[in-house]
Amino acid sequence: MTNQEKSIIIIGAGAAGLAAGIYGQMNGYKTNIFEMHNIPGGLSTAWKRKGYTFDGGMDWIVGIDPKMEEHLIWRELGALKGKKVAFYDELFRIKDREGKICTFYADPKKFEEELSQFTSYGEDLKKIKHLCKSIGRFSKAPSFSYKKPENLYGFFDKLAVMLKFLPYMGILTKYNGVMISDFAKEFRDPRLREIISYIFYNPDIAYSVFPPLFTLANMYNKNAGYPEGGALGLGKSFEARYKELGGQVEYEKRVKKIIVKDNRAIGILLADGTEHFADIVISACDGRTTIYDLLEGKYLNDDINRMYKEATVHPSMVRVFLGVNQDFKNEPHTAIYLKDKPVEVSGLISKNQNSILVRHYCHTEPSYSPSGKSVLTSFFIANYDEWKELYKDRERYKKEKEKVADIVIEHLEQTYPGIRKKIEYVDVSTPVTIERYTGNYKGSIMGWIATSEIDVWSKRVGMTLSNLDNFYMIGQWVVYGGVIRVVGSGRFVIQMQCDKDQKKFATMLD
Ligand SMILES: Cc1cc2nc3c(=O)[nH]c(=O)nc-3n(C[C@H](O)[C@H](O)[C@H](O)COP(=O)(O)OP(=O)(O)OC[C@H]3O[C@@H](n4cnc5c(N)ncnc54)[C@H](O)[C@@H]3O)c2cc1C
Known part of the structure; x- marks a missing residue:
């Protein structure tokens, strides 16, 4: 068989999986992505409700400045082509209890x-x-x-x-x-x-x-900014580039098992019972699921065990999204309000939450709301285990979500009197929502917390597993999160395969 004919199965159409697909296609591999959701992007996502778009996975990406070396990756992936980028002059403003503002x-x-x-x-x-x-x-x-x-x-x-x-x-x-x-x-x-x-x-x-x-x-x-179309826009651009290069993606296909023969990955078994075979398998989904479920914990070593036992998982969030019939364009894009009394929200990491954050998108992505209206969001760092427990009793879970939304709305009413009546849509996502839609362990939004320790561990674990040939892992559990880092892992994996196949790695610009 020539290298040109080698086939690759990729698990997951998040940013990492789509990037691997794009570079795979550029290098003459026949790639096929299997994704359990019905849209591309994974965590890099958004959803529409009653004319409002709620962005669930991006505040900014780095690598926007064409002079920076890393910008090249966005050109290759066609991610920013023709898109305006909104830049930030400030990270946020914080209002203390005496009303003094620090920008x-x-x-x-x-x-x-x-x-x-x-x-x-x-x-x-x-x-x-x-x-x-x-x-x-x-x-x-x-x-x-x-x-x-x-x-x-x-x-x-x-x-x-x-x-x-x-x-x-x-x-x-x-x-x-x-x-x-x-x-x-x-x-x-x-x-x-x-x-x-x-x-x-x-x-x-x-x-x-x-x-x-x-x-x-x-x-x-100006190397960090918010590209037009936001998180889901990025996912869609990756998918378009991938398909334009001849890649195949199949949605609503959950991978249940990676098929291994003589310590070589040879294909996948889907939840619908069908089997699919390829020369190489790349997992671009949750790391723990890959290692302990899809591969049944058969390819472990001390580094993996240690990393998955001891490294700090990036916590998840509970987020309130509001569609509001009020224009926020003259307000700070992100404001943090310190409160006199702790905010009583269920299932938070902090037992003494004493602030509320409010963000709008009128500056970054005006298309998220009809003219003169705004999308507002507020988030709290959440305790996955408590939300998972609540989820067992759907009525209680629903009530707790409503309670979180009420707390945010009450705060807004105090800050912007009369706003309550202008709220047209309320949505709340929890760590369980993130877990359900993306399969990420504990609803983590970035994989691991970036520390110098995880830097060392992730390098030691790497993208391959000892004793398992024709198999790679990429994405936020391998390199930890951030869109540019995970798409980088998609580039690297194809470079490694090209190196193994002794062929020159090739790319194309958009
Ligand atoms: C609220 C939030 C804010 C963020 N803000 C930023 C930001 O400002 N800047 C930034 O750079 N990054 C940000 N991130 C992080 C960034 O979005 C992620 O690190 C990145 O998108 C992860 O990509 P991934 O491809 O590694 O994983 P994922 O996006 O998790 O993709 C994995 C894919 O695999 C699929 N999958 C899982 N299991 C299976 C299975 N068994 N079979 C088939 N498919 C499966 C999932 O459905 C998913 O599509 C944020 C994330 C969140 C949630």
Whole structure:
């Protein structure tokens, strides 16, 4: 058989699976994607209700700036072609209990001035200066490269990467090594301490300071933005590109098992009982399902066991979506309100939730609501186990969802009197919703929490499993989440297969 005729089955039409399909088609493989849902995109999704579109999977993507090396991947995937991109001047505004507003500007100078108003302590001012200077400096950093997977790096590739990031290692090490909660505690002014603890929206996720620093730097240099069409628009663009290249995707086909013969993956068994065979199988769906269910836990090793037992799963969310007959275009796109009393929402990670976030899309994607109206959303970091328990009693589950929506609506009514009457549609999604629609473990929205530890583990586990040939895993459980990272894994997997087949990896631009 020639390489040109090799076939690949891909499990899952999320961003990672579709990207693998696109690169597979570009390289002469005959690919076929099996997806359990009836639309592409996986977590990168949205749904329409009564003229409103609720985006369930994206706030921004990085790699927008054509000068950045990583932008190439969007060109190859045809993801941004002809699309306008909305940029952010600020991450959000936070209103404290005395009504004072602090804007988290992307511009580091403005951010420094803003934060400095909240303290008169010299140590605090020094820390603010260092943080903002680091944002400014990091905004000049080169981007990650998706040109080649690390396991295909030679000595000079490794050296080039090292030299490229060497000037930024100080920032990376300092801010990656400190958790937001600990960093916030370093400030002397109590009000500033609290505000800083929100630097990545919610103090209850165990992030280091690096992700918000990275995000602000990328917003400042206009490398992060919201492409027209949002999350589902991206999924649809990937699907269109894939089909244009001759790829096949079959929806409403749940994979039940990966068929293995003599320690080689040879095909899949679907829930409808049919079997499908190929030379190579790539799983682009939930990692735990792949390893422990589809492969029945037969291809484990210490690294996998450890990672799946000990690594921190990125928590899920409970989200309220509202279609409102009121124009929010002059309001901040994202506002966080600190509350006097804890917000009593069921099933949250925090037992002391004392803020409510409100976001609208009038700036990023006006088409999400009819003219003069708005989509509003609010989210809380949720405890999957509690929502799963509630889901066993559908009446209670429904009531708790209504309660969360009421809390958000009550808050809005206090902030925008009269708005309650203008609400035309209410929808609530929970960790169980995410699990049901995408199969992600505990309804995780990003796979693992990005830490330096998971960086090491995910590299050690990699995309292949020991003793199982013709098989790969990609997506957010392999490289952890974020659309650009998972599509990068789709590129890498085909590069690895091309390398194995001793053929030159080829791409095409949109
Ligand atoms: C609320 C939210 C906000 C986010 N914000 C951002 C953001 O601002 N920027 C950013 O870059 N990223 C963001 N993300 C993360 C990003 O959306 C994900 O990391 C990324 O889309 C994951 O892609 P994936 O292909 O790895 O996995 P998934 O999207 O989970 O795709 C897996 C696919 O496999 C299918 N599947 C599962 N099991 C089976 C089976 N047995 N048989 C067949 N098919 C199966 C699923 O239906 C799904 O379509 C956000 C996610 C969420 C939910």
